[in-house]
Amino acid sequence: MINQMINKLFVVFFLFFISLHGASSNELQQSIDETLLSVDENDTKKAVEKIASKLVNLSKAKKDGNQTLEIAELVAQKIVDENISDIKTDSKKSLSFLVNDIKNLNYQIKILQDRNASIDDLNSLKKDKIKLFEKIPSAITNQKISYEQLLNYIDIRKQIAYKLEKYPKKSKEYMVARMDYYNIEIGEIFYTALLKIEKMYINRSSKKDISNVIQKAILSLQTKDYIEIKEVYEKLDKDVLLDIGSNFQALRINQETYMEIFDYLLENISILESSFVFNFLNLKNTLNYINSKINLAPYGINSGKTIFIVVITLLFYSLRRVLAKILLFIFEKVFLKQKSGSEALRIQAVNTIKKPMGILLIAYAIDICIDMVYYPSPVPAIFYKIFSITYIIFYAWLITGILDGYGMILFSKIAKKSNRKEVINLIIKIAYIMIFIIAILLMLNSIGFDVSTIIASLGIGGLAIALATKDIIANFFASIMVIFDNSFSQGDSVVIGGNIEGTIVETGLRKTAIRTSDNSLLYVPNSKIIDSTIRNWNRRTVGRLVTMTLNISYETTLFDVEKCIKDIENLIVNHPQTSTNINDVVNDEYDFLKYRKNMISVDDLAGYKSGYYVWLDDLNDSGIVVKIEFFTIPINKNDYIKVKQDIILKILNIIETNGLKLTTKYVS
DSSP, X not given: OHHHHHHHHTOOOOGGGTTGGGSOHHXXXXXXXXXXXXXXXXXXXXXXHHHHHHHHHHOOOOTTHHHHHHHHHHHHHHHHHHHHOOOOOOGGGSHXXXXXXXXXXXXXXXXXXXXXOOHHHHHHHHHHHHHHHHHHHHXXXXXXXXXXXXXXXXXXXXXXXXXXXXXXXXXXHHHHHHHHHHHHHHHHHHHHHHHHHHHHHHTTOXXXXXXXXXXXXXXXXXXXOOHHHHHHHHHSXXXXXXXXXXXXXXXXXXXHHXXXXXXXXHHTGGGGSOOHHHHHHTHHHHHHHHHHHSOOGGGTOOHHHHHHHHHHHHHHHHHHHHHHHHHHHHHIIIIISSOOSOHHHHHHHHHHHHHHHHHHHHHHHHHHHHHHHHTTSOOOHHHHHHHHHHHHHHXXXXXXXXXXXXXXXXXXXHHHTOSOHHHHHHHHHHHHHHHHXXXXXXXXXXXXXXXXXXXXXXXXXXXXXXXXXXXXXHHHHHHHHHHHHTOOOTTOEEXXXXXXXXXXXXXXXXXXXXXXXXXXXXXXXXXXXXXXXXXEGGGOSBOEEEEEEEEEOTTSOHHHHHHHHHHHHHHHHHOTTBOOOGGGTOOTHHHHHGGGTTTSOHHHHHTBOOOEEEEEEEEETTEEEEEEEEEESOOSHHHHHHHHHHHHHHHHHHHHHTTOOBOSSOOO
């Protein structure tokens, strides 16, 4: 069939050839022959200009001279490149081959839909079609045209024009020729647009400009009028309709296929977008220059690409700490109007964002290097999706790092001027949650989910599901709250609700596993944990409480009691393992935490406790009651009991030295 022949030739793309059927293809062939025989491989510009001029002169389309010349130059360049190239491309990777495959799949989908086929069968074909769509961008940038194909195309147009003049409008032959003519028209719109896109990609045009070309082509396809065909088609005899029905369906399938490809390109326009780095370096000329100076092509190595990849990788890796310091400098100048404290604090702030920024820069370097490997073809769509999700994750990580490193200093400055410090603290927590939610929505959008549909589905349908699964949802959101609230971590020793005690093993989406002291594994619903009191023994940094009660006999003199109390105080103050002054035990981390003291109790947040008390508390039947309270520096059980034992022994020695006697229940 004429339509299949045109698809095989893949040259149906020149709007200015619509009126070419009156021109001499022999004259065109002779002119191109002469030009191609004299073409110089090092200077093809003159040959392109000569062939393009000849094509324009033979064309009768004069409505848009600039557009005609532009398309003619594109065609001429393809013909010259094909003539001087010794490289044979795989036909299965060619643009026409992919387009034909998509058309065939559309035919199959249409047949299955008419037969009410299963959803699985249809989805299988649609998946195959998506795989073909992903190969389209690369095929667009590697289009090939030979002048033999061009001449064949012109002859086909002349044959169609002859049939349109020869047969009456209501005849079968006229209808077939008319549909072939419309197929040529929409094919010209389609392939002309793809030629322009290829040129724009090579010239690194903006995403907006490429999108405009695609949208104009879509509009041209949508406004094609087939009323004449439809009216005649409906009046034909049934026998004739059976003969030409496939032609009419082919016309519709062709238009549908072209529209689908354009829609795919619009949805994935970023694949064809120009890279800022490539534009800045004038990549094409830079690569040509390097390859001319260091020619490793005989060894299968592109020296320009190799050097570019190595330089980009080293450059971006080395920028990590530099950019972190630049951010700190800007932050101090713009927000704080002064340096943010000690050098140790500034180093810690830089280190907070150095890791996420470093990984983000490395990811960007890998992205550019992959672009370079595929250049001048665009990278496959799968890489674009992978890097889109990667960038979202790393940018979210970087923003939270900036919030932790620099934002906390800024918020503390604001909190000094506010009496509602808890509001500032709440804003920080909400900011973390918002970053998380936005990142999730952006990732869903990147992999093809309709975010607006997801949000809309949370209406009545979402309410019904929520009522039916309220316990599951409650535990799920409770798990998120447990994680964000950071009340405990894996390995922490906790007491929950007063009766659940053990070590945290794992926090799941519905429940938390706890290993109890008798080595049993206990699973607690997260919703119950959120509503319970949580005591976390591992959140102590310095300071574990020791309390004692001494019952001294009334036979003791007042002087001896006072001296005993004073000696015990001196013992606690001078003991190396007691926490009596917070400044003696806090490490350098406190320098960073001090910026949060205007919002929360920093000592309690960090887990630092200090102080001591020794006092005469009561007089009762058991004797003179003296109470003792102090904190040990060690918090783990092994070191804690050793310090406690040492102090008790020394207290007993003080009591004995001062001649005191203890009654029953002297220590508790």
